[in-house]
Structure formats: structure tokens, C-alpha cells
Amino acid sequence: MPTFDPAWFERDPLELAPLLLGGVLTRADASGAVALRLTEVEAYRGNDDPGAHSFRGKTARNATMFGPGGHVYCYFTYGMHHAVNIVAGPEGSGWGVLIRAGEVVDGHALALERRSTRRAAPPTGELARGPGNVAQSLGATLADDGAAFACSVGRGGRADGAPVSRPVWSFEPSPERAAHHTGPRVGVSGPGGDASAYPWRFWIPGEPSVSAYRPATPRKRTAPPTP
Template sequence: MPIVPTPPPSWFERDPLELAPLLLGGVLRRADASGAVAVRITETEAYRGSDDPGAHTFRGKTARNATMFGPGGRVYCYFTYGMHHAVNIVAGPEGHGWGVLVRAGEIVEGHELALERRSARRRTKPTGELARGPGNVAQALGATLVDDGAALTGAELGDGVTGPDGVEAATWSFAPAEVPPPYRTGPRVGVSGPGGDASAFPWRFWVPGEPSVSAYRPAVQRQR
């Protein structure tokens, strides 16, 4: 798949409620020494900082969520539930703590590499959609905490971009859909407390009819 120029950072500097549906149908791509995997995004969730009790940034800046307070057009990657990573795209101007979670998508490049990554911790190979759910999106792309803060530059692998350890960093790009597809909205998946209020926060966006879109599940209250 040819690399399509990523929009400038200003394109991402929008309210996440505006950016989230604009990401639908667009292609998020990550390339490293193993190869490239690209996902056509079919489902997103908006998170809106101090206005949003479901956001990681609701209570302010921490070492974990610092990337979300940076400029738009960067990758916020975190590790959750002691199990998997998740990929977000930072939204809005610097300092807002806004972002959009990439919940699901269709693999459109690097299917075999995505399958290999998804199979790594399983006894049997996965079947069906390889990027259904945020943990599967990150695993298929090969994203880890090393990618946190990466810019969606669209640079070619081999351009000399290195990570903090001096090793060549993965490159990220995003190509918006020429015409964003029709979408539906509803409550975010697995968000507990006030942020999971379906009427107050119908901030999940998805393309109807796509098999990669998650099944809605409300949050399960954990017993202390």
C-alpha cells in the first residue's frame, strides 16, 4: 500500500467529538522492521479531558497520560487491565487532554503480519476480524508503550527516526477517507461510573454493518 501523506497536526486539533467520526473510514498505518500493518478504522470513542469522567485525563496530567496533553496528531498508547495495549489519537490543541480511542478496524495491509502478532499468545490462530476491539487493534499494529507520543508524520521507514533507545522507531501515518462514511453513535464500551452514562456520553462512533465493530457491553462494577 503506498503511503498517503498524513494531514498536518492542525487537522487533528479539533474537539474529539468532531474528530472521532472523521477518523472513520480512514487508514491508520504503522511500519517497523517487521513490516507494515494498516487498519481502516470502523469504530472510535471520544474522550474529552476534564469535562469527561470517563477520560484518563479527567483528574489532570500524570506521567501515564502526558501524551494526551500534547499537540494533536500524536499516538497515545497505554497498557490496561494488565493484559493489552490500546491506541488513541490525540485531539485538540496542546494542553486539553483530549483524545480518540481506535476501538476497531479492518486490516487492509499486512494481514499475515497482523495474524502472526494476534496468534503470538494463543494456542490456536484467531479467526474472523483481527482488529475487533482496542486490544486487538494495538496487537495487530504491533503497538506498545514505546509508541506512546509518536507523531503521525507519514515518514518512510528508514528516514532515520529513532526512539529513546537509539533503535529505529516505528513510523505512523493516517490517511482520512475521501468521504467519511455514515455512522451511528451510542454509549462507550466498558466505561464505568458517570462516564458510562449512555444518555450523557453517547460518544462511541461506528460504521454500521461492519463486522469488525464491537458488540456493546456495559462496564462491570468490580468488587473491592
């Protein structure tokens, strides 16, 4: 059971991101626990990074990113899904790592149930492929934003196996550093999407849960009707 200090996360996201690969991220609530072995992440580096939510400073939405490392930053995006990030660096840095994909290694039935919500048929393939599916499989919502990481949690929710009334998050690093590839981040537009300047996506090669790379597509604005 990991008992490392939360300061483990207080490092540059470019250093933290590859260390997260192969580690197990767990969220437990009254329904049970779901655990993901992380296979793909993206680093975001505050005011040095035009692709980061925190690039222009602290707001009500991104305030958690400016807290100390070892917390969950969860946000709602595109009016469709949530996304889960791990806050990196010291307090005030605005750094974080987006969890893009993982392999469900515990709580598969619960993850499948969550992913099947509002679908005509159960999903097939990897349940936590892509940030929205990661959050849905874990059951993460805006209520998780700002949650601190605790020690490891068991199948019932807590380390002692008892259920929990509020979500508990934990992370267990891989005992061995995972071999990984790097490349451009997915769907980041503008300067932050520059593949040569920001090759800040990290993934374990050969993992079926890793998402396919897609560059950002500029949004087209509809021209007003001609009078």
C-alpha cells in the first residue's frame, strides 16, 4: 500500500507525466472502486504553455491547478463530458497532467455499467480510452475537483475494504518506470498544438487503450445571414 508523501506529485509535469504511466489510479465511492493502469497522459505547464487552462492565470474554473500537487483537477468540457487531471508542481504553479487513457484493472463491471449509461448497447473494446471515457469509467464529476490523494483503497472503497460515503482517490506508482513514446497532444489548437514545441503527450506503446492522435480542428463560425 503506497504511503508516499503528496509532495511526490510536486514536480514539473514533464517529469511527472512519464512517472504516472503504468501506475494505478483508483477512485472509490459508495458504489465501489474502479482502478485504471494509466497508459496515456498529457502534460500542461501553466503560463509557459498556451495549451493549458492555466495559461492566462487563475480563474474559478482552474483554481485547483494552482493548489499543491497531489490533487484531482476535474472539469466539464464541450458540454459533453468530464476530464480528470492530476495537479503537479508546487502551489501556485498552475501545472497538471491530463489522464487520457488507461486499462481497467479493477471494478470492470462498475466501469461497464457507468459507460453503458444513455447508450443503446453496452460499449465494446477499451472502457477508458480517451479523457471522457476515463472520467465516466471512474465516476468522476465536478464534485471530485480538488480531492486530495489518499493511501491505496481496496475493492470495497477503503484500505480496510469498507464502503465509503464520499469519493476517495489514490495512486500507486509502477514499481518500474514504463517505456514510453512522446508526441503532440491531442486536439490542442493554436500555438499549444505545435507538435515540435509541445510534444507533451506520453504513452505506453502497444497498449490498445491509447487513443489515436487527432490534431485540433478549427471551429467554423457560421456567417450571419445576408440582409
